[in-house]
Amino acid sequence: MFEKERGDIETRLKEYLAGQNVPFEEDFKWSSIPFAGEWGIATSFFQAAASAARADQKVNVPQRAQELAEGAAKALGMPEGFGRVEAVRGYLNLYFVASRYSQRVVDGVLAEGADFGRGERLNRRIMVEFSQPNTHKALHVGHLRNMMLGAALANILEFAGWDVVRANYIGDFGKDVLKWVWNYRKHHNGEQPPEDVTRWMGDLYAEANANLENDPAGEKEIEALFHRWEAGDEEVVGQWRTTRQWSLDGFNQAYDLMGIRFDRFYYESDFEKSGKEYVEELIRRGIARDERPAGPVIVKIDELLGSETEEYRVLVVLRSDNTALYATWDLVLAQRKFKDYPDLDVSLYVVDVRQSQHFKQVFKTLELAGFEPIKKATHLPYEIVNLPGNITMSSREGTIVLLEDFIREAVSRARQVSEESNPELDEKTRAEVAWAVGLGAIKYPLIARDHTKIATFDWESALDFNGQAAPYIQYAHVRANSILRKLDGDLPPGAPPAHDLDLKEVALIESLAAFPQAVQRGAGEFRTLQITNHAFELAKAFNEFYNACPVLNAEADVRAFRLRLVAAARQVIANALGLLGIQAPPVM
RNA sequence: GCCCUCGUAGCUCAAUGGACAGAGCGAUGGCCUUCUAAGCCAAAGGUUGCAGGUUCGAUUCCUGCCGAGGGCGCCA
Secondary structure (H helix, E strand, O other), rough: OHHHHHHHHHHHHHHHHHHHHOOOOOOOOOOEOOOOOOOOOEEOOOHHHHHHHHHHOOOOHHHHHHHHHHHHHHHHHOOOOEEEEEEEEEEEEEEHHHHHHHHHHHHHHHHHHHOOOOOOOOOOEEEHHHHHHHHEOOOEHHHHHHHHHHHHHHHHHHOOOOOOEEEEEEEEEOHHHHHHHHHHHOOOOOOOOOOOHHHHHHHHHHHHEEEHHHOOOOHHHHHHHHHHHHHHHHHHHHHHHHHHHHHHHHHHHHHHHHHOOOOOEEEEEHHHHHHHHHHHHHHHHHOEEEEEOOOEEEEEEHHHOOOOOOOOEEEEEEEOOOOOOHHHHHHHHHHHHHHHHEEEEEEEEEEEEEHHHHHHHHHHHHHHHHOOHHEEEEEEOOOOOOOOOOOOOOOOOEEEEHHHHHHHHHHHHHHHHHHOOOOOOHHHHHHHHHHHHHHHHHHHHHHHHOOOOOOOOOOOHHHHOOOOOEEEEEHHHHHHHHHHHOOOOOOOOOOOOOOOOOOHHHHHHHHHHHHHHHHHHHHHHHHHHHHHHHHHHHHHHHHHHHHHHHOOOOOOOHHHHHHHHHHHHHHHHHHHHHHHOOOOOOOO
16 A cells, blocks of 8 residues: 555665665565564665675675665655664664554545455456366365355456456266266156255266166267267257256356356357367367377377477377367367457466366467467466365265255354354344355365365364354454444544554554555465455454454544544455455344 | 475464564463453464575575375376
């Protein structure tokens, strides 16, 4: 929030360095001042000292850095709005007059409201592809990590200033799907799904795998279904379409529940035909090698690159029996995205880490084929969710925690805690609270760790709502709201604080002011972690303030300032939770 | 055999190359007659896997080793 102040000081620091004959071209890096418990900005002179050292050999860098910091402090004097300037161990620390800037932060937050933290529009477009559920299977906790990562990332990017396209790529075709249809025709023909559709779809998928193992004719029959589907056989296509829709309805229900929406849906089945045509083109152009019928159609990427290494290896783009596979579709989908959105600057794939090589291969193949825009494609690999004992969640093995079971348990747990801690609530409100808290609790931990870290799911910690968890943040929001509810009438007008600010007030204000940077950093690094961490730190700062600083009972001036501070804190907590797709309930 | 991640407190995780490596959980001791205790406070807990290198400065970058996981011609 203090770009202008920083900019002015930076200009003067550069003038000072130039006057000292110290070559320094880079920008200064600013951070907050550690240990001080006070509010300010800091920068170091090590880089400048190092470049001075390179110019004339004999300089001791730390010593020179301290000299430069001291000199800079002297040259700077006392800039407007700062109360103290010090040079410590090569650092220049500039302490704000907190009373002066605290009003600016609070007023700024309240004026911008839900837009506080929003970046300027970049006029750059990014597509975030995420979720990618497979029809005829059940959604489980592993899918939830992807959904949350993609959804939160899309929110953060949009808030940071990007034009965002939220894309979903539905796996509605392929061998697994036809396997399901095969089993359905054999053992459940004509059956309608029960109320619990997605669970039933998942159960039948596991059943299909089991039945296939005991059925020697199965593979051939499924292959026959493949060809009937391709030929447009009405019976097979009809059954496929009906059963597929059951899954899609279930997915949409889940998306509604989780508060996730998409701008664009792609379906694997749509790329069956164009994918095969593209493979033929690759064969004609000598990029793909056709080994049918003895082998598949392959792209020997390293060979085409003239490379001796095995970095890219071999991509199979069509099976020997002429059926398409994931790579077939992905080659055309990647191009289709740029056809649909010609102004796309980034095409981001949120897909788990096990497919890293696959995307490397697909992107490189398209590059070899001369499709230039593919250079804007990026795979964002995230680690999967395992069960304790490092057991991978697998629909086939049945080692999964169903999304709906997880949601039900979390909401029920949230209701139970709510009943214990706030018995006054009416039934309708209690139900809303239980949903808001239960859903928040399951979402937060999946995006609060770096996406390169494997997440382990266990019921006990998943249902622990204390400490660094969504309910803690929601609770801070509730407490802020609770104070403001007791205020009859409007907030008092903005005014500089007349009292000496409590350390907890300063820390809270500093955290509010830092939110926009957290948004920019999260967007720049494609990391939801920046926002989950900041939301937690903000809530922590508020809880500590709440504990140390009375608001409603404070004397008039103090009360007026703190009421506005509480309102600002409530706003920023809500903004942060909003980016994460987590509700900020008014009561708990 | 090749490629990619990860390794930080007992556990789960943070830390734009920068000052004294921080949180949560668990364990210990306190705080509800003040705005909701899903909270707060206090003390405890570390050779950042190991060894080198680059740098004024390395948890962060590079190399090697050790350990864990993942991927590698017809799964997605």
